[in-house]
Amino acid sequence: xxxxxxxxxxxxxxxxxxxxxxxxxxxxxxxxxxxxxxxxxxxxxxxxxxxxxxxxxxxxxxxxxxxxxxxxxxxxxxxxxxxxxxxxxxxxxxxxxxxxxxxxxxxxxxxxxxxxxxxxxxxxxxxxxxxxxxxxxxxxxxxxxxxxxxxxxxxxxxxxxxxxxxxxxxxxxxxxxxxxxxxxxxxxxxxxxxxxxxxxxxxxxxxxxxxxxxxxxxxxxxxxxxxxxxxxxxxxxxxxxxxxxxxxxx
Numbered sequence: 001x002x003x004x005x006x007x008x009x010x011x012x013x014x015x016x017x018x019x020x021x022x023x024x025x026x027x028x029x030x031x032x033x034x035x036x037x038x039x040x041x042x043x044x045x046x047x048x049x050x051x052x053x054x055x056x057x058x059x060x061x062x063x064x065x066x067x068x069x070x071x072x073x074x075x076x077x078x079x080x081x082x083x084x085x086x087x088x089x090x091x092x093x094x095x096x097x098x099x100x101x102x103x104x105x106x107x108x109x110x111x112x113x114x115x116x117x118x119x120x121x122x123x124x125x126x127x128x129x130x131x132x133x134x135x136x137x138x139x140x141x142x143x144x145x146x147x148x149x150x151x152x153x154x155x156x157x158x159x160x161x162x163x164x165x166x167x168x169x170x171x172x173x174x175x176x177x178x179x180x181x182x183x184x185x186x187x188x189x190x191x192x193x194x195x196x197x198x199x200x201x202x203x204x205x206x207x208x209x210x211x212x213x214x215x216x217x218x219x220x221x222x223x224x225x226x227x228x229x230x231x232x233x234x235x236x237x238x239x240x241x242x243x244x245x246x247x248x249x250x
Contacts, residue, residue: 008049008093009021009049012048012049016203016207016209020206020207020208020209021049023206023207024048024049024050024051024203024206024207025049025050025051026051027050027051027052027118027119027206028050028051028052028053028054028116028117028118029045029050029052029053029054029117029118029119029120029121029202029206030053030054030056030113030114030117030119030120030121031045031053031054031055031056031121031123032056032057032105032114032120032121032122032123032124032129032133033056033057033122033123033124033125033129034055034056034057034059034071034081034082034085034100034123035057035059035065035068035069035081035123035125036065036068036069036123036149036186036188036191036195037123037147037149037191037194037195037198038055038057038081038085038121038123038195039069039070039071039072039081039085040069040070040071040191040192040195040196040199041121041123041147041195041198041199041202042055042071042085042089042098043070043071043089044195044196044199045121045199045202046089046092046093046096046098047092047093048199048203049093049096050096050202050206051096051097052097052098052099052117053089053096053097053098053099054098054099054100054101054113054117055081055082055085055086055089055098055099055100055101056082056101056103056105056113057080057081057082057085057101057102057103058080058082058102058103058104059080059081060077060078060079060080060081061076061077061078061079061080061081061084062077063077065081067188068186068187068188068191068192069188069191071084071085071088072084080100080102082100082101082102082103083100083102084100085098085100086098086099086100087100101113104129105124105129105132105133106128106129106132107132107135110132110133110136111136114133114136114142115140117142118142118143118205118206119142119143119144119145119202119205119206120133120136120137120142120143120144120145121144121145121147121198121199121202122144122145122146122147123147123195123198125148125180125181127171130146130167130171131167131168133167134159134163134166134167134168134240135168135240137159137161137163137166138159138162138163138166138240138241141161141162142161143158143159143160143161143205143212144158144159145157145158145159145198145201145202145205146158146159146167147194147195147197147198148194149181149186149190149191149194150181150184150185150186151184151185151186151187151190152187152189152190152221152222152223153190153219153220153221153222154190154191154193154194154218154219154220154221155194155217155218155219155220156194156197156198156201156213156217156218157170157213157216157217157218157232158201158205158212158213158214159214160214162241163240163241164234164241165215165232165233165234165235165238165241166238166240166241167240168235168238168239168240168241169232169233169234169235169238169241170217170232187222189222190220190222193220193222194220197218201213213229215231215232216229216230216231216232217229217230217231217232
């Protein structure tokens with residue numbers, strides 16, 4: 001490890017060890033979404049030393065993004081989130097590769113934008129993209145981390161490579177959002193808490209530091225406060241990871 005890199009991670013390696021730090025530097029993680037969750041997750045992963053971080057988002061920075069993300073400022077309004085994020089995060093670690101991709105993850109391009117990554121992090125704000133990510137990860141045996149925030153409430157779960165249970169076991173594919181942050185609102189502290197949890201789950205998946213949050217849904221709510229884990233049941237009839245799928249569907 002280079003002296004500069006050693007110095008940079010000198011407060012992290014006493015806890016996780018040099019071997020785990022090396023595993024981070026060799027890992028490739030794709031972060032889908034560069035809004036509140038994605039900007040925090042991307043920043044934490046780059047600063048942790050993840051070797052390649054791809055940040056995928058098609059949207060532009062808006063004034064309303066500023067209260068819940070430390071990534072953007074007034075000078076970035078109107079610019080592509082993925083471009084701004086890659087530019088800012090690319091200056092943190094020498095040799096760290098941050099790839100900004102101005103795209104919307106969909107069934108038509110998911111293989112092109114997510115193939116070859118060790119872990120996928122969902123930081124989107126819509127179920128259609130999450131279903132696409134879930135199906136891709138189950139079929140290609142890639143672990144991924146789900147996250148969602150609304151008002152002061154957040155959710156996150158980590159799905160094993162190959163699923164079982166998968167996101168579709170919880171939210172069947174016809175489920176759509178009934179509320180959006182535009183009308184229900186969202187608080188920055190809830191976003192930061194879920195993003196921090198997601199980033200830590202990625203670190204655990206890459207390094208084996210401890211057991212990720214498999215088979216459970218984390219739910220937080222800040223006004224109470226609430227911090228709880230809900231069991232996720234495997235659905236044998238699940239269209240994505242169920243045991244009864246034809247072999248050509250797996």
